[in-house]
Amino acid sequence: MPEDKKVDKLRRKFLVSTFSLPIFSLILSKKDANHKRSFGDDFPYKARHFKNFEKIRVFSDNLIRNHLKIYQDSVASLNTLIKEINSFANSGKFSLQYYELKRRFSYDFNSVKLHEIYFESVTKDNVYLKEDWEIFKRIKRDFGSFENWKSNFTDLGMIRGVGWVALCYDKLSDKLFNIWIDENFSGILTGCKILLVMDVFEHSYQIDYGIRKKDYISTFIKVIDWRIVEKRLSE
Template sequence: MAYEARNFEHLLGIEGLSDKLLKNHFTLYQGYVTNTNKLIDELGKLEKEGKAGTPEYAELRRRFGWEWNGMRLHEYYFGKMTRGGKEIDKNTNLYRKIVKDFGSYENWEKDFKATGMMRGIGWAVLYYDITAGRLLNVWINEHDGGHLSGASPILIMDVFEHAFMIDYGTKRADYIEAFFKAIDWTIDPELDSALFGGK
């Protein structure tokens, strides 16, 4: 079954991110979906031809993580934004967990923004380490490297240049502020309880 690009056009008109920027970003995301499907097909073809041990197969297999993560990270990123944003509910277990792990929501926000301001291209991610029961802000340099094995992404911020240059040039901090105004902190009550209720 092929992956299908999700439609995020409901984000058009979002404050702080122009429609031109978003449409370009959606096109980039759709490219990751297309390339993920192409790689799945090509790898399957090579396997059927008995070429799984070839350098060609190996290089395509290595490339798969880049394309698939590029697809999925963009889905998480766009999926946690909404026009006007939705503030975090201070009665959720997620909010209480942020306060417990970072000392305050403000401390977490300052640290997450600092992570996003690091020089280079990549992603800032709020991860939940289910095993240790703690939240961590993490920098991912490339789509396919730097992820925390077994941890669940809670919030993803794209800080590759394509996410902000059209609107903000090199003013990444202004883009980060616009992103924060668009975050949708809505969390399903069952997920909130299952992930953060007992920790």
């Protein structure tokens, strides 16, 4: 082969290898970027079982079944949202529908997580809050007494509307707060840890209590598993 043809062949080979590599890398990086926008392989969520809530005797079997079904439906709805969001993210095509799905995601995600905290927080056993527990000391320090805390927690539960009442801990200020969470997201304090939560959507009490929400709140407070609350504070 003549020398000039060898040079041309080597030049073409060099140009192909030089310019194809960045293009190939760009394709991979775009693919990776799309993948990073999706939720990955650790989804879908699975509905958990809460034997302690199922065995509690202060609520009827009908209320317990309905409440758990609403939680399971929230898990199913969350998984459907994730699948649709992933579909948009992997295609790289975004629209108003995608943004609405992302907005809805926080609603269903919080519904799942708040229900799980709620179900974990009750027990059929008689678990009384002990004065030497750290959570009791913090409640007494920040609310003056346990009775003051209970009164404030109950008053928040009587707010007209649907949502949750939560006992939260802010590590930065080292303070406890009772808060109202409107529906499933409005009112959550950024950076605060939820130690205890009470569901005050109608489905949590009306089957048994009708409009007597205060009676439901009183019953809920009696079956709080303070061991769980103490553990959450220490974690």
